[in-house]
Amino acid sequence: MLKQSLVLFCTIFIVLPASAQTGKCFRYKDIIFSDIQIDKNLSYSPNATKDEKKAYQFDLYQPKIDKEMGRPLIIWMHGGGFKFGSKEAKGIQLWSKTFAQRGYVCAAINYRLSKHNPVFHFDELLKSSYYAVQDAKRAVLYFKHHYKEYHIDPDKIILAGNSAGGIIALQAAYSSNADLAKLAKLPDTIEGAKTSEIFKVAAVINFWGAVFDTGWLKNARVPIINVLGSKDSVVPPAHKSAPLHGGLDIHKEADALHIPNQLKVFDGYSHELQKHFNPIFPNSKATQKRWLEAGQLAADFLYGQLFK
Numbered sequence: 001m002l003k004q005s006l007v008l009f010c011t012i013f014i015v016l017p018a019s020a021q022t023g024k025c026f027r028y029k030d031i032i033f034s035d036i037q038i039d040k041n042l043s044y045s046p047n048a049t050k051d052e053k054k055a056y057q058f059d060l061y062q063p064k065i066d067k068e069m070g071r072p073l074i075i076w077m078h079g080g081g082f083k084f085g086s087k088e089a090k091g092i093q094l095w096s097k098t099f100a101q102r103g104y105v106c107a108a109i110n111y112r113l114s115k116h117n118p119v120f121h122f123d124e125l126l127k128s129s130y131y132a133v134q135d136a137k138r139a140v141l142y143f144k145h146h147y148k149e150y151h152i153d154p155d156k157i158i159l160a161g162n163s164a165g166g167i168i169a170l171q172a173a174y175s176s177n178a179d180l181a182k183l184a185k186l187p188d189t190i191e192g193a194k195t196s197e198i199f200k201v202a203a204v205i206n207f208w209g210a211v212f213d214t215g216w217l218k219n220a221r222v223p224i225i226n227v228l229g230s231k232d233s234v235v236p237p238a239h240k241s242a243p244l245h246g247g248l249d250i251h252k253e254a255d256a257l258h259i260p261n262q263l264k265v266f267d268g269y270s271h272e273l274q275k276h277f278n279p280i281f282p283n284s285k286a287t288q289k290r291w292l293e294a295g296q297l298a299a300d301f302l303y304g305q306l307f308k
Contacts, residue, residue: 027103028072029303035064036100044109044142058109058139059087060150061100072156072202072306074099075139076108079163079272081119082128084279086110091162091207091272094288095295102299105152107143111135111168122242126184126212129167133180136172137199156306158203160298163235163272166209170250173204173224174216183212183243203305205298208271210235210246214253223260223305226250227294229269234277237265262301266290 025032038061045056062071076096078089087108096106111132118125140157147154159169171180176198181188204224211217226247228237237248245253247263254261271277273290 026303027068028307029102029299031098031101032103033063033066033101036097037062037064038097044107044139052112055110055112056135056138057087058107059096061096061106061108062150063100063103066103068103069151070153070156071103071105071151072158072302073105073107073143073150073152074158074160074205075136075143076106077111077132077136077159077161077165077168078108079161079165080113082114082125082132082164083118084113085164090288091291092165094291095160098292098295099299105150107139109135109139123185126180127186129164129171129212130180130184130186132164132168133171133175134177136168140172140199140201156202158205158302159201160205160207161209162207163209166206167211167235168209169204170206170209170211170224171216172199173201173222174198174211174219175213176219179213179216179219203302205302206247206250207294208232208235208247208273210244211250212243212245214245214249217250217253217257217259221257221259223301224250224254225262225264225298225301227264227273227297228266229271229273230265230267231269232271232277234271260305262297264294264297 038059040059041057042060043056044058048056076092078085078092087110092108096108099106112135114124114128116124118128143157144154159172161169178188198219201222204222206224206226208228228247235246237246239245239249251261251263266273269275274287
């Protein structure tokens with residue numbers, strides 16, 4: 001029922017206007033596939049221990065019948081304050097399905113969650129972010145090594161997420177391990193990697209996440225779209241007290257650095273684009289409609305940056 005509703009919604013409000021203007025639809029921009037295939041509980045770290053196995057699982061979304069090679073991949077990361085959530089979060093499923101219907105391959109991943117309370121202790125949030133960013137990088141490396149198996153382009157891997165997932169995507173794209181480790185007061189070595197190296201991805205989709213230091217944006221010229229609610233008090237749109245810079249700050253700095261970017265502010269809405277943020281009941285029809293709109297904005301931005 002959900003899939004049928006999504007296809008109907010997007011066909012009416014997305015595909016038809018594009019067709020009316022151009023006479024055709026565009027892969028990676030418009031919804032062109034009705035059926036998708038979902039492979040669940042795969043692993044991007046096959047050698048993980050039994051205790052860590054679940055943390056490294058992903059669900060793979062792709063068009064059911066698609067002979068295209070070298071497809072772009074979006075790695076989707078859920079929110080939940082680095083304490084809660086999974087790859088099966090409603091928004092992650094929604095965006096993974098609809099982007100797969102546009103022709104993308106999508107990997108909705110789990111990552112290591114904190115055993116402490118990062119929501120109320122900022123030092124724990126920094127540490128949790130560090131480990132989650134390492135997991136995101138591990139996922140990127142896994143897909144770069146297995147690009148032929150999944151028929152993806154290793155140079156078109158996009159990091160995306162909402163809330164904590166957006167924070168992970170931003171830090172993974174713009175900060176080095178050394179940068180983030182220093183801020184989190186952790187050792188700056190990770191599996192023999194060059195700690196000063198900036199990880200290369202094709203683009204970032206930041207849904208109401210933030211970066212810890214806007215100065216990090218100078219490290220990489222990675223296109224980014226920021227979507228947020230103007231009344232978000234969980235991840236404020238602009239810097240307040242803690243070193244946390246939301247979409248407004250990111251947009252301003254990206255413009256100053258001439259980094260391709262786009263900003264969309266949903267006026268009057270809070271975190272997760274809800275009217276009044278409620279993490280227990282986030283998925284009203286009205287909220288879902290805004291999530292779909294955010295997804296289409298991201299698809300339009302990516303199409304302009306990567307495929308035109």
